[in-house]
Amino acid sequence: MDRVSSVREPTEDDILLIHQATMADEEALKELDSEMSILYSALERLRLQKLKHRENIRQARSLLTLARRLPPELLARIFEICAKSGWTRAPVVLSQVCSAWRKAAAFPRIWSYLFLDLRSGDSTGKVVFWLSKVQHAPLHITLDIPLESPSLEEVLGLLVPRSKQWQTLIVKSVDSTTLNHVLRRCSLPLPDLRQLIVVTKMEGSQGDPVNMSYLQDAPCLSRLLIEQPNLPQWSNFMRVTILHIVLSSSRDFVPSINATDWIEMLQALPGLRDLTLELSKPETRTYNHIQRAVDLPHLESLTLHVSPDVNRILLTMRAPALRQLHLRCSSDPLARPHMPSGAHLCRFLEFSPRVQLLELYDIDVERIDFVRCFELLPKLEELRLHDSDIADEQLRLLHGDNGHCPNLARLDFRWCNYLSGSALVNLTQSRLPQDASEGRGSPTMPQTRRINEVAVVNCLHVKEQDVLDLAEMTLCRLLMRSDEDHCYKRCCCYNEKYRQRLRLRHNNKLPKSLIL
Numbered sequence: 001m002d003r004v005s006s007v008r009e010p011t012e013d014d015i016l017l018i019h020q021a022t023m024a025d026e027e028a029l030k031e032l033d034s035e036m037s038i039l040y041s042a043l044e045r046l047r048l049q050k051l052k053h054r055e056n057i058r059q060a061r062s063l064l065t066l067a068r069r070l071p072p073e074l075l076a077r078i079f080e081i082c083a084k085s086g087w088t089r090a091p092v093v094l095s096q097v098c099s100a101w102r103k104a105a106a107f108p109r110i111w112s113y114l115f116l117d118l119r120s121g122d123s124t125g126k127v128v129f130w131l132s133k134v135q136h137a138p139l140h141i142t143l144d145i146p147l148e149s150p151s152l153e154e155v156l157g158l159l160v161p162r163s164k165q166w167q168t169l170i171v172k173s174v175d176s177t178t179l180n181h182v183l184r185r186c187s188l189p190l191p192d193l194r195q196l197i198v199v200t201k202m203e204g205s206q207g208d209p210v211n212m213s214y215l216q217d218a219p220c221l222s223r224l225l226i227e228q229p230n231l232p233q234w235s236n237f238m239r240v241t242i243l244h245i246v247l248s249s250s251r252d253f254v255p256s257i258n259a260t261d262w263i264e265m266l267q268a269l270p271g272l273r274d275l276t277l278e279l280s281k282p283e284t285r286t287y288n289h290i291q292r293a294v295d296l297p298h299l300e301s302l303t304l305h306v307s308p309d310v311n312r313i314l315l316t317m318r319a320p321a322l323r324q325l326h327l328r329c330s331s332d333p334l335a336r337p338h339m340p341s342g343a344h345l346c347r348f349l350e351f352s353p354r355v356q357l358l359e360l361y362d363i364d365v366e367r368i369d370f371v372r373c374f375e376l377l378p379k380l381e382e383l384r385l386h387d388s389d390i391a392d393e394q395l396r397l398l399h400g401d402n403g404h405c406p407n408l409a410r411l412d413f414r415w416c417n418y419l420s421g422s423a424l425v426n427l428t429q430s431r432l433p434q435d436a437s438e439g440r441g442s443p444t445m446p447q448t449r450r451i452n453e454v455a456v457v458n459c460l461h462v463k464e465q466d467v468l469d470l471a472e473m474t475l476c477r478l479l480m481r482s483d484e485d486h487c488y489k490r491c492c493c494y495n496e497k498y499r500q501r502l503r504l505r506h507n508n509k510l511p512k513s514l515i516l
Helices: 012-062 073-086 088-092 099-104 121-136 152-165 176-185 260-269 308-316 341-348 367-375 392-396 421-428 465-472 486-490 496-509
Strands: 111-119 139-145 166-175 195-202 225-226 242-247 275-279 300-307 322-329 356-360 382-386 410-414 455-456 474-478
Touching: 012 111, 073 088, 073 099, 111 121, 121 152, 139 152, 152 176, 166 176, 166 308, 176 195, 260 308, 300 308, 308 341, 322 341, 341 367, 367 392, 392 421, 421 455, 421 465, 455 465, 465 474, 465 496
Parallel strands: 111 139, 139 166, 166 195, 195 225, 225 242, 242 275, 275 300, 300 322, 322 356, 356 382, 382 410, 410 455, 455 474
Antiparallel strands: none
């Protein structure tokens, strides 16, 4: 190409020379393309070999994973926990993963949890299949029954002959008529039944309440959860120790709570240890009080999630062994203290001197009632207040060796807008161990317990410096306790932005005893 000038017109020799050069370059390109194809083929072959070796490594390592090395018994136990937690299809899904999991899924106890929604699918076929898998293992049965359920009789016909295997029975029905029919079919010996849950939203067309008397031959029954419009009635459930009652109501019908029915219900449960009364909706119910009380000598935990007026139901109970008391408001919080609630609480605590945990959730009482409560709670170890008007002067009553509630070790305050952070700091500091040699204490004086944990969430007058000061003396928590925390359901105590600001402002200087 150097022989061809670019400043003149090409001659015949120039054109011939250019054609020859172009043909030579085209031939060279073809040879290069051929050589590149060979190299690409070799590269693809090497890439496939690389993938093959990686797959061999993955398969080899998979043989050494913990899931493969677990014995079938332990793997079956894990599957059982999955089914128990509410994953109703766990046995079916897990048995399709691999041969080892299929072997573990063959254990009968994995199929113990049978959930039947009679609105859909072949319920009868599912029962037949499930019972063939469960064999003689315990049964935990859930029946969700609609108004129209053609397959109910066939399902009961398959389940009732296995009644000796029942350990848990959950029956959910729209009306009490259908629920009573199911309970009537179950009126036979239930030697291993431990837990019974019945849920109905309304009474039947004839106004019949749920009849619990059909289940009298259940000697191991210890846990009852009942959700219905009215209080349950029965003649004898001697062995029941845990009772949870949820009073449901429709928009047009809100029945009152009768103290006589309440007392008669509890009198049939002399061994009761854990009692909960709850209203299913934020509502206010009327309460018909009487001047009677029932003794509950073994009751250790009491939870009332009711409207303020129903707190008067405290006057109908005597619980000398009570350890935990949870009072929660089911209606919107009042803008002022509810005087009767405080008076009823103090009256109740006069007969319950062993209370170790007191929770007031949206229950605001007079400050004088706080003072009286502290005087009546010598064994108190944990105090939880949510949206309470407790003030600094009431907290000062807990200071030092001569303060009330000497065993108090844990505080959980949320939305307490009259309480200052300095009061919490002073209380915690006053309960620190003192050195008698410095003249700040006497070996003969009774020593109060130190504050082991303080939780502060959304309290207006607790500042960041107060939080840091608390964390220098004790465990300071700005989080809710756990999934069982009542505030998780209401989503009222999330403070992520506040905690994030605290992290950013103080970076790595935060004390280890501060839980964010």
